[in-house]
Amino acid sequence: MTKEQSVELMTDKMAKFVAYVGKKLPDDVEAKLQELRQQETTPLATAIYDTMARNQKLAVDLNRPCCQDTGVLQFWVKCGVNFPLMGELEALLKEAVVRATFAAPLRHNSVETFDEVNTKRNVGKGTPTVFWDIVPDDDHCEIYTYMAGGGCTLPGKAMVLMPGMGYEGVTKFVLDQMTSYGLNACPPLLVGVGVATSVETAALLSKKALMRPLGSHNPNPRAAEMEKLLEDGINSIGLGPQGMSGKNSVMGVHIENTARHPSTIGVAVNVGCWSHRRGHVVFDKDLNATVTTHSGVQL
Ligand code: SF4
Incomplete structure (x- = not known):
């Protein structure tokens, strides 16, 4: 695979992952919401938890984001120094967010500060935000995707x-x-x-x-x-x-x-919030992706 093909492959996988994270909560959050639901006894609290669960199911069935505020995208990257696309990562994550914005779709949440212009692509100066941890003697890349909603x-x-x-x-x-x-x-x-x-x-x-x-x-x-x-x-x-x-x-x-x-x-x-949309994916040096937060997901 050429470098360009590798970049395209990882961009495509990350765009799909970002869109998916906006629609389906991670396994641990779903389990916790069910657990908290069981502890409630009042009609109001149980009705709200049941509505949340129905909202989650509909989001998947209808292939739509599970909350209208899909947030500003933030990535926590833990990257081995030998990962082949380390130098391309920030640019490809930005492109992945643009693709997910139109494919998912995601709400337009990137307003250029001081210009007060919404870029309508969810990217702008410093967005998405990428936080780095560099790992010596390693060729993997772990990425936490997080949707930071306004509320x-x-x-x-x-x-x-x-x-x-x-x-x-x-x-x-x-x-x-x-x-x-x-x-x-x-x-x-x-x-x-x-x-x-x-x-x-x-x-x-x-x-x-x-x-x-x-x-x-x-x-x-x-x-x-x-x-x-x-x-x-x-x-x-x-x-x-x-x-x-x-x-x-x-x-x-x-x-x-x-x-x-x-x-x-x-x-x-x-x-x-209860709609805690964070996803974790690990890429190996051949760009095989393993999602750890959401069971059964293939990228
Ligand atoms: S706080 Fe969370 S669930 Fe509530 S509107 Fe914001 S992103 Fe959605």
Whole structure:
């Protein structure tokens, strides 16, 4: 295969994958929504969960996006230095988004800031956003595709706490944000929390936390305990499905962290909604694609 043929093949696969992610929720999110549905007893909460499930089925049956807001496309790329299309990746992901925009179709969500012009192709300056992790001695390329909708992006916030504010300060920051802006996203939410030194390190981690599978835990037992405590705390608000009240508010709370400067606690929160459209695909050097988030998908 020539380089051009390889680029075309991967672009086509990514365009199909992006379009698919907009229509079908990942397996873990579908399972979690069913689990939360079983815990509800009120007619309103159960009716909303049942409507969500019907919405999902219709999206697949009618081959349409499962939420009208298909978001701004974000890609988390973990790329081996020996992956053959590393240098072409950003351009081909952009082209894949354009193709998916017309094929899926996806809502036009890329407005050039300061010009206030919608490009109508879902691409623009810096969109789609591509975050990179480079892996030495490897020839695979893992790609997380994420659709950042407007509602689920609005509760995002980052700040740097005084060190004395401690873990209590982190808890207050997260709960203040959930009780004020949480409802801008459609619950049940997936809450990503980043704890690091500064606003940008914490913010990136808080979004990365949303890529983790539901039910996973931070490997540090204390951080994992804090995930559970935050989950219980946010659930006790009782947002319920679509914020109409219910037993739970969240599908989970994921904390990602780094070591930090002793004088600062950078903290950030990012939120995914019930329509948490993230997909994970792994390409080998021959461009065979394996989708891990959605069972039975061939690209
Ligand atoms: S918060 Fe999520 S489900 Fe609600 S409108 Fe936005 S993308 Fe759709």
